[in-house]
Amino acid sequence: MQFDPHQHRCTLIIDNQLPTGLALNAASVIGISFGKLIDHIVGPDLQSEDGFNYPGVIYAPLPVLLAEGGYLRELQKASNADPEIFAMPFSALAQSCKTYEEYGERIASAHSDHIELVAIGLIGPKKKITGLTGNLKLFR
DSSP: OBOOTTTEEEEEEEETTSOHHHHHHHHHHHHHHHHHHSBTOBOOOEEOTTOOEEOOOBSSOOOEEEEOHHHHHHHHHHHHTOTTOEEEEEEHHHHHOSSHHHHHHHHHTSOGGGOOEEEEEEEEEHHHHHHHHTTSEEOO
16 A cells, blocks of 8 residues: 555554553554555655754654444454555454464464454545544543
């Protein structure tokens, strides 16, 4: 996907029952994945007047919202049905693993209907993302 801040909106939605530390972990993991997977979401490095380098950051706001856990699954299904929406789901299973190898083994033996989501990142047309998330509260 090619991100265009004039056409697209991105957001993170976190399970409102997740403790703060795990919520921050989920948001950071999704953010890193966005940076890797979405073209043109991160701007170029910038320099201050005195020459200090500031690495590029995301081109658009990235609100972090809260939702009931079950709504995360609904968001995943809605995004899977719409080719214009990119979804980055993040599971309790991933948070429970100590290594990426363990995560790979455990997820390969689990059916997606039984994988509990604790967060999801969405990127897509502004109107569609707002339609899915516009009624959610901001994480504070």
